[in-house]
Amino acid sequence: MLTDRDPQEPPPDERCGDDFRTIDRRVAIARGGIALAGLVLLSACKKELAMPTKPTIARIWPGRTRRDVADRYEPYLRAEGIPPLEKTALGVQLFREDREDETWFVTISYWADMQAMTAFTKGDPTKVHHLDRDKEFLIELPERIEILRILEDRQGLR
Template structure:
């Protein structure tokens, strides 16, 4: 199945806490997404004082995403320990319609199938 929607979450920690948060975020946040999203990716950029984490999950539709995220898919489901780790609590996520991608989509590997431009 081709992903049509990307849901992007961003959060920042103190760099000193980044390794611990990365482990926690994977266990508490990424693993549940692996069970429901078509694919999920976790990115990390370390700075001198803060580290940014970006999670992108891929969905076949807004409806499928809403089954995971609830009636308002832009609403963030903060993890229990987020207040301990995050510098600021994110207020929302970004939802983007995928209009083109390259590669071959394999939900087990998390890569994208070529789709070319999409209408609508």
């Protein structure tokens, strides 16, 4: 057990169940591979390591295909475009609108702030990052991403 903790504080495993185990007095590892080093335990369970959960920014990517390729592009977009966002964004939505001659796809990802989005894009968050096969499917490659501040977020009203 950690020896540099307050004796009145319950041991980490009592606070967090088996989500936490102590390796020695200097290093504690939470499930999922997150390592915390130090002389004192800064945060004993994953609940205390929570990421921000309220988005303030929406990043909107639009793209359109011909109707005859839309049914092939959708699974490609789901497999290649959505998973990286699921790993880092607070949320992601994919929309599809079939029109007479073309199909629009819109991906909206939700972010805590511009810093989080910039870390994901590894640079300018307004720069479009095309998927490898976008040129094959899309009528034209989108030239810009819309970034909007979220002023109201009232989901789950009913």
